[in-house]
Amino acid sequence: MTAVATRVHEAGVQRLVDSFRAVPPGEPARLAKRTSNLFRGRAPTAAPGLDTSGLTGVLEVDPVARTADVQGMCTYEHLVDATLPHGLTPLVVPQLRTITLGGAVTGLGIESASWRNGLPHESVLELDVLTGSGEVVTAGPDRHRDLHRGFPNSYGTLGYATRLRIALEPVGSTVSLRHLRFHDLDALLATLGQVVGTGTHEGAPVDYLDGVVFSAEESYLVLGTRSDDPGPTSEHTKSSVYYRSIQHDGPAPKRDLMTTLDYLWRWDTDWFWCSRAFGAQDPRLRRLWPRRWLRSSVYGRLVALDRRLGVADRLEARHGRPPRERVVQDVELPLATTGEFLRWFLREVPIEPVWLCPLRLLDDEPWTLYPLRPGQVYVNVGFWSSVPAEPSRPGATNRRIEREVSRLGGHKSLYSESFYDAEEFARLYGGAAYTDLKDRWDPQRRFPDLYAKAVRGA
The missing domain is CATH 3.30.70.2520 (Alpha-Beta Plaits)
Structure with missing residues (x-):
C-alpha cells in the first residue's frame, strides 16, 4: 500500500472512530449510508450515523499475490473496476453493484462461483474491525480468531469492517454460457449435483453455475465457463432482458457469450426480474430509460420512496x-x-x-x-x-x-x-456463542444485538 493510500485510509478510519465516540451512550451506533441492500425496517434514532465517507476505496491490488486491500464501504462495482484490468476478480462477486465488501462479509453474499469458492467471507485473509469498545482491531485466522469466525452474519452487531484483505482469482475476458432447459425439477437438481461434484457437464468445464425456475415444468441451469473468446458478445442492458434471454424451447443447450464485466452484473441491470414492477422491461419504455438508470440502486430508491409514501x-x-x-x-x-x-x-x-x-x-x-x-x-x-x-x-x-x-x-x-421467536433464532444463529462474542467485542452494547436488529428492527 502506498504512503498516500495509507494516509487517506487512516484519515477515513479516524473520522469513523470520531463519529462513533460522538454517539451518545444509550443510543444505537449505526452507519450513515446513502444506499442499502437491506429489506427490513429499523427504528428511528436521533443519534448521528457513523461517518464512513472516507472508507469507500480500493487501497491496493497486488496482481502477483492475487490479493486486494479494500476499505469496508467499497462497492463491488468499484472493486471489480480495479481488479479486472489485471485479469482478476474477487472469488465471489455478489450480484448487485452497490453491495459493499464489508456488507457482504458481515452479512452474507453469494453468486454463481459459490459452489467453488464458498461465500465472500471465506476469501477474507484479514480484516480490521471497529468494535463496540471504540478500538479498531485486526482479525484473521491467527489473530482474534473468534472475531474473524464470528463476524460473518453479525450484520454490524459486533462492529464494522474498515479494511479487508481478500484473495482474488484469474478470469478471462469473456464468459461462455450454456442454458440447459428442464421440464422436471428433480432432473434439474440431479444435474446441478453432478456439476458441483465434478466441475464439468458432458465433458466441458464449468466455472459458474446458477439457475432459474419459472414453473415446475420450465426451469434452467446456466453453466458459465471462463474464456477469452473474442466474440461477438451479447448485450443484455438496453436491447434485451437477461433472464428472458435464457429461455428456449429446444432440447439442445442455448449458448451465449458475454464479456466478463457484463456477466458479473447481468442480474443488476434488471434487479434480477424486479424491474418489471416499474415498467422497465416493456420494450417501448425501455428505449426511453437512460442506460444509467437501468440498475438495482435506482429501483431500490423507487421502492424506498414507495414505502415512505x-x-x-x-x-x-x-x-x-x-x-x-x-x-x-x-x-x-x-x-x-x-x-x-x-x-x-x-x-x-x-x-x-x-x-x-x-x-x-x-x-x-x-x-x-x-x-x-x-x-x-x-x-x-x-x-x-x-x-x-x-x-x-x-x-x-x-x-x-x-x-x-x-x-x-x-x-x-x-x-x-x-x-422468529427468540428461542428459535438463537438455535439457528449462534446462540450462546453469539452472546460470548457480544460480551467480548461489544461489552457496553453500543451496537444492537442480532435478534433486535434482524427481527425487531432496532
Missing part, C-alpha cells in the same frame, strides 16, 4: 384489494431437500420466477453465526416480490416460509424481514 398500498385499496406483504428472501436448503421446498413453494406462494444458486463452504469447520455444514451442498433459493397480505396475521407468508425452511434443515439470510 404508501403509493402501492393506496392503489390496492382503490381497487378494493388488501395491501401487499413483501416477500423478499434468500434461503439455503440442503440439496437433498431443495426439491421438496421448491414444490411446496410453487404450490403455496404465488411468486415466480425463483433463483437457484448452489454453494459449498470452503472451510472444514462451520462459521459461528451461520452454521452450514462443511462438505454439504446447499442451494440458495431467492424469491423477491409480494403477495396479498392477511391483515389479521402480519407476515403470514414469510412465517410459513420460515417454518418450512427450518423443517427441511435450512437457514434464511437476515437482510430482510424475519419473524
Whole structure:
C-alpha cells in the first residue's frame, strides 16, 4: 500500500472512530449510508450515523499475490473496476453493484462461483474491525480468531469492517454460457449435483453455475465457463432482458457469450426480474430509460420512496384489494431437500420466477453465526416480490416460509424481514456463542444485538 493510500485510509478510519465516540451512550451506533441492500425496517434514532465517507476505496491490488486491500464501504462495482484490468476478480462477486465488501462479509453474499469458492467471507485473509469498545482491531485466522469466525452474519452487531484483505482469482475476458432447459425439477437438481461434484457437464468445464425456475415444468441451469473468446458478445442492458434471454424451447443447450464485466452484473441491470414492477422491461419504455438508470440502486430508491409514501398500498385499496406483504428472501436448503421446498413453494406462494444458486463452504469447520455444514451442498433459493397480505396475521407468508425452511434443515439470510421467536433464532444463529462474542467485542452494547436488529428492527 502506498504512503498516500495509507494516509487517506487512516484519515477515513479516524473520522469513523470520531463519529462513533460522538454517539451518545444509550443510543444505537449505526452507519450513515446513502444506499442499502437491506429489506427490513429499523427504528428511528436521533443519534448521528457513523461517518464512513472516507472508507469507500480500493487501497491496493497486488496482481502477483492475487490479493486486494479494500476499505469496508467499497462497492463491488468499484472493486471489480480495479481488479479486472489485471485479469482478476474477487472469488465471489455478489450480484448487485452497490453491495459493499464489508456488507457482504458481515452479512452474507453469494453468486454463481459459490459452489467453488464458498461465500465472500471465506476469501477474507484479514480484516480490521471497529468494535463496540471504540478500538479498531485486526482479525484473521491467527489473530482474534473468534472475531474473524464470528463476524460473518453479525450484520454490524459486533462492529464494522474498515479494511479487508481478500484473495482474488484469474478470469478471462469473456464468459461462455450454456442454458440447459428442464421440464422436471428433480432432473434439474440431479444435474446441478453432478456439476458441483465434478466441475464439468458432458465433458466441458464449468466455472459458474446458477439457475432459474419459472414453473415446475420450465426451469434452467446456466453453466458459465471462463474464456477469452473474442466474440461477438451479447448485450443484455438496453436491447434485451437477461433472464428472458435464457429461455428456449429446444432440447439442445442455448449458448451465449458475454464479456466478463457484463456477466458479473447481468442480474443488476434488471434487479434480477424486479424491474418489471416499474415498467422497465416493456420494450417501448425501455428505449426511453437512460442506460444509467437501468440498475438495482435506482429501483431500490423507487421502492424506498414507495414505502415512505404508501403509493402501492393506496392503489390496492382503490381497487378494493388488501395491501401487499413483501416477500423478499434468500434461503439455503440442503440439496437433498431443495426439491421438496421448491414444490411446496410453487404450490403455496404465488411468486415466480425463483433463483437457484448452489454453494459449498470452503472451510472444514462451520462459521459461528451461520452454521452450514462443511462438505454439504446447499442451494440458495431467492424469491423477491409480494403477495396479498392477511391483515389479521402480519407476515403470514414469510412465517410459513420460515417454518418450512427450518423443517427441511435450512437457514434464511437476515437482510430482510424475519419473524422468529427468540428461542428459535438463537438455535439457528449462534446462540450462546453469539452472546460470548457480544460480551467480548461489544461489552457496553453500543451496537444492537442480532435478534433486535434482524427481527425487531432496532
